[in-house]
Amino acid sequence: MEERVTYNDDIVKGFVFSGIFWGMAALLVGILISYQLIDPKLNYSPYFTYGRLRPLHTNAALFGWGIGSFMGLFFYMTERLTRSPLWSPGLARLQLYLFNITIALAGISLLAGMNRSKEYAELEWPLAIMIVVVWVIFSVNVLMTIIRRREEQMYISLWYIIATLVGVAILYVVNNLEVPVSFTKSYSAFAGTNDANVQWWYGHNAVAMVLTTPPLAIFYYFLPKSTGTPIYSHRIGIIAFWSLVFMYLWTGAHHLLWTPVPDWVQTLAMAFSIMLIAPSWGAVFNGYLSMNGQWHQMRENYLVKFLIFGISFYGLQTLQGPAQAVRTFSGFIHYTDWVPGHVHNGAMGWVSLVVFAGIYFIIPRIYRTEIHSVRLANLHFWLAFTGQLIYSVSLWTAGVQQGWMLRATNPDGSLSHTFMETVAELYPYWHARAAGGLIYLAGFAIFVWNIVMTVRSSRRQQAAEAA
Amino acid sequence: MLEKRPVILLVMAAAAIMIGTVVTVVLPFRWISAQRPAPSAQAPYNALQLEGRDIYIREGCNNCHTQTVRSVVADVLRYGEPSRAEESAFDRPFLWGSRRTGPDLARIGRKYPDQWHYAHFDNPQEFAPRSNMPSYAFLRLPLDTSLTERKMRTLGFRYTNEEIAALKGKTEMDAMVAYMQKLGIGTGKRKQ
Structure with a gap:
């Protein structure tokens, strides 16, 4: 007896479109602040200075574009993998409104200078509470849908979704513990070195639970869907899953090498960072081996191109990350432009490419039509790819150059360069970075156009059919 | 076994997350706070x-x-x-x-x-x-x-x-x- 399940796709649309909107905002602010670094006259005080806009950029990217799109794609995947409708469409609708209100208020409050200063946890306590509420509503809905599923086996993507729900909850609540002074001002519950250690346990595991487990869930679902062949090994996926969720949490202090954090905490972080290569590359190999006999699809299927290049950036990212986590190398490149180069390789290469693939896959299916233009999707791919490479390669080069200059000494042991002399050398790289960002933005605009045209053509088709 | 039990999976994932958290974040509080000077x-x-x-x-x-x-x-x-x-x-x-x-x-x-x-x-x-x-x-x-x-x-x-x-x-x-x-x-x- 085959029962037809009606999936709730309106909510998927709501979150995906919100994610795209905030993604565009994050990119535009990113372009502005990349030019502010070149020309300080572009700072419009007090609201539009680099110091206030940079948290706005990271929050819009991480929480608006990242979490927004993940919520939409998680709902889409969860419904289909459980063959069940969403547990509560009403709660999901409430979550959508609350999510967008929270992100909008977050943007306004950051411009107004309400800022806890802890990276990726800048929002003041009333907004942090709103984020927790949104997350709890989201988690309950997804978990109840999974518990009441009609498909007994849980596919690996659901594992990563479950880990995301619990991981983000633990991290966010602990790092946002605050003592309020007023409605818009509070002080951290932790002090000094403890606060630093808690912050980077959070900061690095935001990378794990926001920028790794969700895109992996998406990758494991959409790669087989796009190629039409199953994933190479569910077992590798499971082994990698447990080692990843276990080992990631030990590594936060690699952001604090050579600082007053106890040496043994730093050393543990270093060791576990290197061990993390194994589960990370487990996922990379699983992706590559799933392509056995299917590599011709790299030419024919733009979705596969986004996904396989995405997982390749993940592979690069998870080799570079452990290298940076070693004391010697960290001493050299930490605090330079190398690090934003690394971060954007992950954000614009790995995470966004995989999210683009997911959105390109679901929108035509939800609207029962074809993508408006495969050629434009391919153009988007190449713009994103080149934009990202120009961005990261120029900043890695800048980081290495500044690292060398800062440590260069004269024969008598004194420093060869003042700090200012090293900054003056960075401007050409900053121009290249901004150009890379502009190319990436052009690709994103084409992506938005393609999605809008797909939706519009579907509406026209339906109107024609109804007539 | 776990691929059919979401609640147990959730609890075990939380436990896996907590081990590294306790060792590298909770335990160091003692080490670090021992170095705190009198106000x-x-x-x-x-x-x-x-x-x-x-x-x-x-x-x-x-x-x-x-x-x-x-x-x-x-x-x-x-x-x-x-x-x-x-x-x-x-x-x-x-x-x-x-x-x-x-x-x-x-x-x-x-x-x-x-x-x-x-x-x-x-x-x-x-x-x-x-x-x-x-x-x-x-x-x-x-x-x-x-x-x-x-x-x-x-x-x-x-x-x-x-x-x-x-x-x-x-x-x-x-x-x-x-x-x-x-x-x-x-x-x-x-x-x-």
Whole structure:
């Protein structure tokens, strides 16, 4: 007896479109602040200075574009993998409104200078509470849908979704513990070195639970869907899953090498960072081996191109990350432009490419039509790819150059360069970075156009059919 | 087995997450807090310096400036002796930063006279033409002191009523300069 399940796709649309909107905002602010670094006259005080806009950029990217799109794609995947409708469409609708209100208020409050200063946890306590509420509503809905599923086996993507729900909850609540002074001002519950250690346990595991487990869930679902062949090994996926969720949490202090954090905490972080290569590359190999006999699809299927290049950036990212986590190398490149180069390789290469693939896959299916233009999707791919490479390669080069200059000494042991002399050398790289960002933005605009045209053509088709 | 039991999977994933968390985040509290000096040994911040610190946070200065000297040769040669845990023992939040678009500030206190800081905040390019630091001339606004007393009490810092009263007429830039001049003073040694 085959029962037809009606999936709730309106909510998927709501979150995906919100994610795209905030993604565009994050990119535009990113372009502005990349030019502010070149020309300080572009700072419009007090609201539009680099110091206030940079948290706005990271929050819009991480929480608006990242979490927004993940919520939409998680709902889409969860419904289909459980063959069940969403547990509560009403709660999901409430979550959508609350999510967008929270992100909008977050943007306004950051411009107004309400800022806890802890990276990726800048929002003041009333907004942090709103984020927790949104997350709890989201988690309950997804978990109840999974518990009441009609498909007994849980596919690996659901594992990563479950880990995301619990991981983000633990991290966010602990790092946002605050003592309020007023409605818009509070002080951290932790002090000094403890606060630093808690912050980077959070900061690095935001990378794990926001920028790794969700895109992996998406990758494991959409790669087989796009190629039409199953994933190479569910077992590798499971082994990698447990080692990843276990080992990631030990590594936060690699952001604090050579600082007053106890040496043994730093050393543990270093060791576990290197061990993390194994589960990370487990996922990379699983992706590559799933392509056995299917590599011709790299030419024919733009979705596969986004996904396989995405997982390749993940592979690069998870080799570079452990290298940076070693004391010697960290001493050299930490605090330079190398690090934003690394971060954007992950954000614009790995995470966004995989999210683009997911959105390109679901929108035509939800609207029962074809993508408006495969050629434009391919153009988007190449713009994103080149934009990202120009961005990261120029900043890695800048980081290495500044690292060398800062440590260069004269024969008598004194420093060869003042700090200012090293900054003056960075401007050409900053121009290249901004150009890379502009190319990436052009690709994103084409992506938005393609999605809008797909939706519009579907509406026209339906109107024609109804007539 | 687990692929059919979502609740057990959830609990086990949470347990896996908690092991590393307890070892690397919860346990170090003992090590780190053991190095905390008595509050009297280090005067944390006076009211004006604390207000300056909050402006530093509000303007997101930590996005471009670190406040931690690492125990690597180039850092020590450039900025002074390495930062120690007790120096930031009363800092909520910590302000070590993650990127040096500008120089480290952990030992900036008394490196320059007050007048240098005022002029530099007004127009950084006057001192370093290739600097990309924005002008902070807009900080020459009256300082909002409505929360100062409550802030000092929340943080457990000692203060006198005269100290709070003396904030009348101060500007935000006065507070910022006071904070700059306090950084690294009484605790660490700057490079000579």
